[in-house]
Amino acid sequence: MPRNRLYRDGTLADEDFPVTEVSRLLKDEGAVVWLDLCGPSESDMAAIADELGLHATSVEDALESHERPKLHQYDTHLLVNAYAVCLDESSGRLTTAEVSAFVTPRALVTVRNDDRFDMDAVVARWDDSSSLAGSGVGFLLHGLLDFVVDSHFDAVQAMDDHIESLEDLVFAQRPNTVDMQRRALAMRKSLVTLRRVVLPMREVLNSLMRRDHSVVDSRMVPYYQDVYDHVLRASEWTESLRDMVATIRDTQLNLQGNRLNLIMKKVTGWAAVIAVPTAVTGFYGQNVPYPGFGTTSGFWTSTVVVLVLSVGLYGLFKRRDWL
Known part of the structure; x- marks a missing residue:
C-alpha cells in the first residue's frame, strides 16, 4: 500500500x-x-x-x-x-x-x-x-x-x-x-x-x-x-x-619485495657458508693421494679448515647484516 x-x-x-x-x-x-x-x-x-x-x-x-x-x-x-x-x-x-x-x-x-x-x-x-x-x-x-x-x-x-x-x-x-x-x-x-x-x-x-x-x-x-x-x-x-x-x-x-630481498639475502649467505665445507670435504674426498692422505693429521687439518672458514664467513656476513 x-x-x-x-x-x-x-x-x-x-x-x-x-x-x-x-x-x-x-x-x-x-x-x-x-x-x-x-x-x-x-x-x-x-x-x-x-x-x-x-x-x-x-x-x-x-x-x-x-x-x-x-x-x-x-x-x-x-x-x-x-x-x-x-x-x-x-x-x-x-x-x-x-x-x-x-x-x-x-x-x-x-x-x-x-x-x-x-x-x-x-x-x-x-x-x-x-x-x-x-x-x-x-x-x-x-x-x-x-x-x-x-x-x-x-x-x-x-x-x-x-x-x-x-x-x-x-x-x-x-x-x-x-x-x-x-x-x-x-x-x-x-x-x-x-x-x-x-x-x-x-x-x-x-x-x-x-x-x-x-x-x-x-x-x-x-x-x-x-x-x-x-x-x-x-x-x-x-x-x-x-x-x-x-x-x-x-x-x-x-x-x-623487501621481505623477499631479505630472505634471498639470508639464503644466499647461508649457501655461501655451506659451500666452504662442501668444497673442502669434496677436495679431500678425491680418490688420489694428497698431503695427509690416509692419516689422522689430514682429517684434523680438513676439519680445522672447514670450521675456521665457516665461522669466518658467518662472522663476516653477520657483521655486514647479510644474515
Whole structure:
C-alpha cells in the first residue's frame, strides 16, 4: 500500500488517505502532498502520472533500475534520482538503495523499487524539523536529500576507519596477505561505487538551488546549502580514500619485495657458508693421494679448515647484516 501525507498550511493534517483523493486535496492552495510508492507496477505509475500530469519519459526513468543520480526538468515537474548507501564493515562491501522523486509545486512522489531505502528514517527527519513544513515541497525534498547525503557521509567515514585498519595490517609482523588483498579489493570496488553515486549529487544540489527553480524558497536555502557542503566534503573525502587504497596496495607490494630481498639475502649467505665445507670435504674426498692422505693429521687439518672458514664467513656476513 502506498504511504502518503497531507500538509496543510505547514501542519501535518492527514496520513494514509486514498490515492484517489490526491487531486481533490491539491485543489486547496495551502495543501502539500507526499506520496510514496514501493515497487509500483506500470499501471500504478500511469494512474499517478494522470493525476499529477507527469511526463511519460520521467515515469519510465523512475521504473528503471540503475539510473545515475540526476535532476531532470520537465514542464510541470522535476525528476530527482538518488541513492542511499550502506557499508558492510565486516566485508567492506557497499550496498545501494535507489529512490526517484517527482517534484511538483505542491506534491512530492517518491518511487522505490524495493524496501531497501529506509523511508521511515526520512519521515523521522520531517517530524524532527516540522517547524520548516511551511516551505512545502522544498521542505520534503530537503529531508529526503539530507538523508541520502548523510548516508554517503556515514559510508565515507566508515570506509576511512576500515582503511586505517588495513594500514595497521600492512605493517603487522606476519600479515595475512590473502585476506588483506581481498579486503583492499572489496574496498576499492566500494569506493568506485560510492564515487559513482556521490559526485553527481553536487550537480543535483547545485541545480536545485538555482533561482530558476521555485522548489527552494529563501527560508530553505541555508539548509540546502548545508546539504551541498556535505556533498562536497563526501566527494572530496571519497577521492582521498581512493588515493589511500592505492597507496596501501603499493606499500604492500613494496614490503613484499623487501621481505623477499631479505630472505634471498639470508639464503644466499647461508649457501655461501655451506659451500666452504662442501668444497673442502669434496677436495679431500678425491680418490688420489694428497698431503695427509690416509692419516689422522689430514682429517684434523680438513676439519680445522672447514670450521675456521665457516665461522669466518658467518662472522663476516653477520657483521655486514647479510644474515
